[in-house]
Amino acid sequence: MTVMIDGKKTASQIQSELVNKAQALKKAGLTPCLAVVLVGDDPASQVYVRNKHRAAQKIGIKTKDIHLPKETSQAELLKLITELNSDPTVHAILVQMPLPAQIDAEAMINTIAPEKDADGLNPTNIGHLFMDDPRALACTPRGIMTLLEKYQIEVAGKEVVIIGRSNLVGRPLAALMLNADATVTIAHSKTKDLKKIARQADILVVATGRAEMITKDHIKEGAVVIDVGINRLADGRLVGDVAQGDLDGYVSYLTPVPGGVGPMTIAMLMQQTLELAEKSR
Numbered sequence: 072m073t074v075m076i077d078g079k080k081t082a083s084q085i086q087s088e089l090v091n092k093a094q095a096l097k098k099a100g101l102t103p104c105l106a107v108v109l110v111g112d113d114p115a116s117q118v119y120v121r122n123k124h125r126a127a128q129k130i131g132i133k134t135k136d137i138h139l140p141k142e143t144s145q146a147e148l149l150k151l152i153t154e155l156n157s158d159p160t161v162h163a164i165l166v167q168m169p170l171p172a173q174i175d176a177e178a179m180i181n182t183i184a185p186e187k188d189a190d191g192l193n194p195t196n197i198g199h200l201f202m203d204d205p206r207a208l209a210c211t212p213r214g215i216m217t218l219l220e221k222y223q224i225e226v227a228g229k230e231v232v233i234i235g236r237s238n239l240v241g242r243p244l245a246a247l248m249l250n251a252d253a254t255v256t257i258a259h260s261k262t263k264d265l266k267k268i269a270r271q272a273d274i275l276v277v278a279t280g281r282a283e284m285i286t287k288d289h290i291k292e293g294a295v296v297i298d299v300g301i302n303r304l305a306d307g308r309l310v311g312d313v314a315q316g317d318l319d320g321y322v323s324y325l326t327p328v329p330g331g332v333g334p335m336t337i338a339m340l341m342q343q344t345l346e347l348a349e350k351s352r
């Protein structure tokens with residue numbers, strides 16, 4: 072039997088629990104505040120940003136909604152981030168990605184103060200993570216680890232294969248898995264014999280950004296499959312990076328798309344915002 076991992080329900084439970092934490096901070100005279108910066112008009116990014124503001128509002132986290140035109144220069148964005156870094160009323164800063172081509176994402180991430188890094192992507196925070204001394208964490212990888220924990224899926228000693236080496240998911244997740252005592256392999260577009268590598272996985276995490284690229288042939292029977300992809304097809308359907316159609320009864324656990332990893336990203340962002348606010352005292 073395959074257990075479908077319910078990310079939507081788990082995220083909603085976590086967000087309900089965070090209400091008390093936000094209230095306690097407010098009672099102590101601290102109103103947690105997340106600044107969300109969106110550059111341009113990418114429709115998917117607009118939805119994600121709107122959902123972040125909504126989630127924050129429900130929990131009692133104040134947000135700053137900063138929407139910049141798509142022509143914004145790198146210098147203008149970095150100036151804004153520098154101002155937010157020194158604003159004592161802002162505890163966490165997030166710049167929605169992807170960014171327009173004229174802006175270097177690395178320069179943007181480097182400019183966010185590590186202690187306000189809501190996304191956990193600043194090299195200082197990534198360095199601490201790789202030293203097994205975690206501070207702010209990347210939200211999607213943190214969401215994946217939280218789902219595994221909530222579903223009591225053991226990670227220590229397991230063969231984990233992560234397909235995808237992005238700074239947002241693959242690389243930080245590899246560090247988290249390593250810190251949790253897994254044996255970790257990162258596969259990517261240049262990996263030879265991907266099927267052979269993927270079939271070794273007890274836990275297979277797929278973050279390729281390519282709709283239904285990973286099929287049953289890539290997966291060992293009984294594996295845990297975490298599908299990070301969110302791809303909108305021409306017919307409007309939303310699918311993951313894994314062709315999930317024939318996996319029922321073959322894998323042990325599976326994250327659906329939608330309703331799997333995606334909602335956890337936002338729940339983790341909320342949790343991290345409160346943690347950064349708390350640490351600012």
Ligand SMILES: Nc1nc2c(c(=O)[nH]1)N[C@@H](CN(C=O)c1ccc(C(=O)N[C@@H](CCC(=O)O)C(=O)O)cc1)CN2
Pocket residue numbers: 118119165166167168169190210211239301309328329330331332333334335336337
């Ligand atoms: N600065 C960041 N940019 C981006 C991140 C990020 O973590 N930080 N991640 C993604 C987008 N993202 C959050 O920003 C995100 C993506 C998807 C979901 C989600 O809940 N998806 C739903 C489906 C939604 C739909 O209908 O389209 C699901 O999977 O059930 C939440 C957050 C890239 N940019």
